[in-house]
Amino acid sequence: MARKIRDASWLENEATATAPPEPCWLCGRLLGETVDRFHPIPKSRGGRDTVLVHPICRETIDANFTASELVRHAESGTPLTDNQTVARFVKWVAKKPADFHSATK
Numbered sequence: 001m002a003r004k005i006r007d008a009s010w011l012e013n014e015a016t017a018t019a020p021p022e023p024c025w026l027c028g029r030l031l032g033e034t035v036d037r038f039h040p041i042p043k044s045r046g047g048r049d050t051v052l053v054h055p056i057c058r059e060t061i062d063a064n065f066t067a068s069e070l071v072r073h074a075e076s077g078t079p080l081t082d083n084q085t086v087a088r089f090v091k092w093v094a095k096k097p098a099d100f101h102s103a104t105k
């Protein structure tokens with residue numbers, strides 16, 4: 001018997017519901033209904049600050065940077081769009097709706 005487990009869902013929804021409309025840290029588009037928290041400096045490297053990004057942007061960051069590279073970018077103040085692949089992604093995603101998500105599943 002499949003039972004829907006809803007107990008933990010309010011936790012996630014709360015973060016989404018209280019997030020004011022603000023631009024995505026990576027692509028600069030306004031955030032949609034689903035937002036992801038991202039550590040510019042990975043937690044494993046002592047990073048505590050989080051920024052809000054689109055899930056698709058989060059995936060792009062995860063796919064293109066290692067923890068060490070993220071730290072290097074954060075410390076030198078180099079935007080992640082310095083990476084050609086990411087720059088191309090940001091340009092490509094600029095005209096997509098906020099909740100657009102490509103078929104990565």
Ligand SMILES: [Zn+2]
Pocket residue numbers: 024025026027028029053054057
């Ligand atoms: Zn974004």
